[in-house]
Amino acid sequence: NAGVTQTPKFRVLKTGQSMTLLCAQDMNHEYMYWYRQDPGMGLRLIHYSVGEGTTAKGEVPDGYNVSRLKKQNFLLGLESAAPSQTSVYFCASSYGPSGGGYEQYFGPGTRLTVT
Amino acid sequence: AQSVSQHNHHVILSEAASLELGCNYSYGGTVNLFWYVQYPGQHLQLLLKYFSGDPLVKGIKGFEAEFIKSKFSFNLRKPSVQWSDTAEYFCAVSGGSQGNLIFGKGTKLSVKP
Numbered sequence: 250n251a252g253v254t255q256t257p258k259f260r261v262l263k264t265g266q267s268m269t270l271l272c273a274q275d276m277n278h279e280y281m282y283w284y285r286q287d288p289g290m291g292l293r294l295i296h297y298s299v300g301e302g303t304t305a306k307g308e309v310p311d312g313y314n315v316s317r318l319k320k321q322n323f324l325l326g327l328e329s330a331a332p333s334q335t336s337v338y339f340c341a342s343s344y345g346p347s348g349g350g351y352e353q354y355f356g357p358g359t360r361l362t363v364t
Numbered sequence: 365a366q367s368v369s370q371h372n373h374h375v376i377l378s379e380a381a382s383l384e385l386g387c388n389y390s391y392g393g394t395v396n397l398f399w400y401v402q403y404p405g406q407h408l409q410l411l412l413k414y415f416s417g418d419p420l421v422k423g424i425k426g427f428e429a430e431f432i433k434s435k436f437s438f439n440l441r442k443p444s445v446q447w448s449d450t451a452e453y454f455c456a457v458s459g460g461s462q463g464n465l466i467f468g469k470g471t472k473l474s475v476k477p
Binding site: 253282284289290291292293294297307339341346347348349350352353355356357358 | 368373396398400406407408409410413415416454456458459460462463464465467468469470
């Protein structure tokens with residue numbers, strides 16, 4: 250099993266450009282998540298999905314959109330990138346909700362720089 | 365709103381020293397508690413978790429944590445650290461049956477050989 254994979258690993262964007270980050274999992278998990286990690290801030294939840302075709306906002310959703318058209322994929326889009334979106338983005342998946350004690354499995358991360 | 369506090373930003377220890385990393389949370393109801401570790405250049409992985417039952421939880425690589433409900437704490441411990449434990453450690457809490465994870469800001473551990 251590959252677990253959780255993320256594409257691309259690194260990306261540099263200019264302000265105003267758009268891009269899509271792809272997350273894929275092969276564990277048949279229902280739940281998927283997008284986080285951003287900034288120095289000294291820990292991980293903050295951007296958006297999440299509790300199943301195919303569903304999405305919901307997390308703690309810091311502004312400037313991002315997501316889609317979950319297939320159970321195994323969760324896409325994160327930036328329509329008009331801003332320097333404040335420079336961060337490391339992690340995708341995660343889980344069989345059930347964290348409130349039910351289910352572990353989240355994380356991908357390797359995407360380092361995004363917006364100039 | 366739920367929150368998680370990790371009081372130590374950076375801890376530096378020598379090999380064989382004992383480790384205790386503090387984690388406090390604010391949530392009045394039932395909680396699930398997790399410690400994740402991020403080794404340099406790698407993704408987060410689960411060290412241990414508390415869901416219910418024995419408040420002393422044992423995890424991988426000799427780590428353990430104790431849930432003290434009255435203190436809203438879930439401190440991580442290891443009796444003797446190794447250089448390979450150098451990493452960033454994140455405490456996370458999930459409240460309620462459908463709650464998402466709220467992460468602390470992390471504690472960097474540097475172990476000197």
